[in-house]
Amino acid sequence: MNILLNYILKFLYFITARIYYSKITVLNLEKVPTKAPLLIAINHSNAFLDGVMIALQTKQPVWFLARGDVFEKPLAAKILNAIGIAPIYRMQDSIENTEKNKEVFNRCYQILDQNQSIAIFPEGNCERESKLRPLKKGTARIAHGALQSFKTNKALYITCVGLNYDDPDNFNSEVLINFNAPIEVNKYFDASTPLDSKDALKLTNDIESSMNEVMYNVHQNENHQLFHFIKRNFLSILTGNKKSEKHEFEQVKKLADKINTNQTQVEALKNLTMPYQLLLNHHQLREKYITKYLVNGKFIIDYILFLFLLIPAIPALLLNSWPYFIALKIAKKTAKKVEFFSSVNIGAAGILYFLWYIVLLILFAAFLPFIKAVMLVIVLHFSGIIALHLASQFRAIKSHFKISRLSKIEKENILNNRMICVEAIQKFVQP
Numbered sequence: 001m002n003i004l005l006n007y008i009l010k011f012l013y014f015i016t017a018r019i020y021y022s023k024i025t026v027l028n029l030e031k032v033p034t035k036a037p038l039l040i041a042i043n044h045s046n047a048f049l050d051g052v053m054i055a056l057q058t059k060q061p062v063w064f065l066a067r068g069d070v071f072e073k074p075l076a077a078k079i080l081n082a083i084g085i086a087p088i089y090r091m092q093d094s095i096e097n098t099e100k101n102k103e104v105f106n107r108c109y110q111i112l113d114q115n116q117s118i119a120i121f122p123e124g125n126c127e128r129e130s131k132l133r134p135l136k137k138g139t140a141r142i143a144h145g146a147l148q149s150f151k152t153n154k155a156l157y158i159t160c161v162g163l164n165y166d167d168p169d170n171f172n173s174e175v176l177i178n179f180n181a182p183i184e185v186n187k188y189f190d191a192s193t194p195l196d197s198k199d200a201l202k203l204t205n206d207i208e209s210s211m212n213e214v215m216y217n218v219h220q221n222e223n224h225q226l227f228h229f230i231k232r233n234f235l236s237i238l239t240g241n242k243k244s245e246k247h248e249f250e251q252v253k254k255l256a257d258k259i260n261t262n263q264t265q266v267e268a269l270k271n272l273t274m275p276y277q278l279l280l281n282h283h284q285l286r287e288k289y290i291t292k293y294l295v296n297g298k299f300i301i302d303y304i305l306f307l308f309l310l311i312p313a314i315p316a317l318l319l320n321s322w323p324y325f326i327a328l329k330i331a332k333k334t335a336k337k338v339e340f341f342s343s344v345n346i347g348a349a350g351i352l353y354f355l356w357y358i359v360l361l362i363l364f365a366a367f368l369p370f371i372k373a374v375m376l377v378i379v380l381h382f383s384g385i386i387a388l389h390l391a392s393q394f395r396a397i398k399s400h401f402k403i404s405r406l407s408k409i410e411k412e413n414i415l416n417n418r419m420i421c422v423e424a425i426q427k428f429v430q431p
Contacts, residue, residue: 005082006061014056016350019385020342022172025245026057028179028214032159034059037112037146038182039158041139041207043215044121045128046168047343054119054161057177063111063118065104088138108142109149112156118142122207128339130164130224130256132217135208140188140200147191157182160207162215164249166232168342172392176249178214183207216256223259226270229277230255233287234425255429265428272424276417283406283414289399290418294411299400306393313390316383319360323352357381 017024032038040062044050051064065088071077077087086107089100108118120142122135139158146156160180167173188203189195218227230238231252238251259266280287293299331345357377364373406414 006084009083010055012350012354013052013346016346016353017053017056019388020171020346020349021175023174024053025174025176025249026179027176027246027249028181029057031179031181032058033157033182035115037115037150037154037156038117039112039139039143039156039185040117040119041122041158041160041211042119043132043161043163043211044123044126045130045163045339046165047126047340049168049343049346050121050126050163051119052343052346053163053175053177058117060117063108063116065108065118065120105142105145106149109146112146113150122204122211126337126339128168128337129221130216130218130227131221132208132212132215135204135211137200137204139207140203141195143185143203144189144191144195144200147185147189150191156185158185158203158207158210159183160210160214162211162213164216167228169338169345171388176245178249180210180214183210216252217260218256219260220263223266226266226273227256227259229273230425234422237422237425238429258429269424269428273421276414276421279414279417283402283410285399285402287418289396289403290414292396293400293403294415295418302393302396302400306390306397309386309390309393312383313387314383315380316387320356320380320384320387323349323356327352353384 032040040054040058042050042054046053048066051062055062055064061084063084063086066080066085071080071087080087086104087100088104111118120139122139123133124136124138125133127133143156143158150156159182162176162178162180164176164178165173166175168175183203183206185203188199188206216227216231218224235248235252238255239248280290327345327349330348331341335341335344357380360380361373361377364376368376403411
């Protein structure tokens with residue numbers, strides 16, 4: 001791993017992620033061991049961005065394991081190794097992969113013996129789902145092998161992490177990253193004996209339980225849409241007056257657990273909330289704008305904010321927009337599966353803006369003192385952030401126009417169905 005390159009990329013994507021997501025909540029980071037060998041087990045729903053989000057939070061550099069086929073080209077392999085990504089090969093693809101993985105595992109053992117960290121996705125594949133899929137036993141095998149390889153008798157830990165995305169493909173969405181207390185691997189294995197399948201299964205089951213505790217785990221795919229509809233639009237019903245981030249996670253977790261336990265009530269809730277959801281889709285509106293403009297009648301402040309942000313956003317609108325649209329185009333063209341979209345979009349945007357700012361710095365420095373050129377680039381960066389907020393205000397004003405053009409009957413229909421929806425959710429979540 002190239003430490004300098006790792007920190008440069010970490011800084012670059014720290015800024016990019018903080019701009020893309022309106023809120024990144026991190027819980028229990030203090031539970032992560034920092035001076036011991038560590039495996040980080042992560043649920044996998046958002047491609048390589050899952051690894052980036054974890055790497056941005058940890059103090060120590062983190063190695064990652066990725067599918068071996070992406071290492072086939074020498075240049076790609078060199079770059080991936082430089083940023084701390086090692087290959088892992090699937091046994092079903094080729095018998096030769098068994099020997100290749102022995103080399104990979106030995107490398108993992110060396111990394112862990114140096115008190116470093118390796119991130120693993122125990123589910124084995126990436127799917128855009130708000131649930132925990134069955135875990136593979138590879139994490140237990142690596143853990144046992146590491147204990148056997150250690151030169152001294154030291155403790156090995158596994159920390160489980162829940163990545164809980166709100167709406168990962170859309171700008172201004174939220175993500176909650178929740179760390180659990182570490183599992184001490186030494187309690188499961190005797191390093192002097194071969195791996196016992198029962199011990200491996202026990203550790204795998206405990207990893208699964210630990211991961212389940214820190215993530216929103218909705219078992220049935222057909223219930224994901226209902227879960228996210230309630231979470232995104234009616235979070236205040238779940239949390240009440242208490243606004244702490246830990247309380248929010250606990251209440252949303254309870255919602256997921258309740259959806260898992262009573263399918264009859266879930267189907268009844270779907271029937272009562274679906275008419276309102278269909279109305280929102282039909283009019284291309286979001287619940288937050290219905291609440292703001294139709295229920296509370298508050299809209300003046302959005303027009304004032306739009307006018308206030310317009311002038312400082314002009315430099316970015318003229319000079320800073322093209323990397324954003326090119327990154328979006330790249331993501332739409334190259335992301336074959338939905339779970340890869342936001343990763344490609346954010347990854348491309350971060351690199352393009354970095355290169356664009358270097359070009360601008362060179363151009364400005366050709367005509368101005370270097371310090372002034374740097375200040376102009378910084379100003380342009382903040383103008384870009386303002387432009388993104390301006391776009392949000394524009395969407396709000398556009399929604400207000402749509403609502404104001406609705407007929408009285410249409411407005412009453414929306415409000416009546418919203419009232420039925422709210423009452424049904426309140427009844428469902430009550431103790």
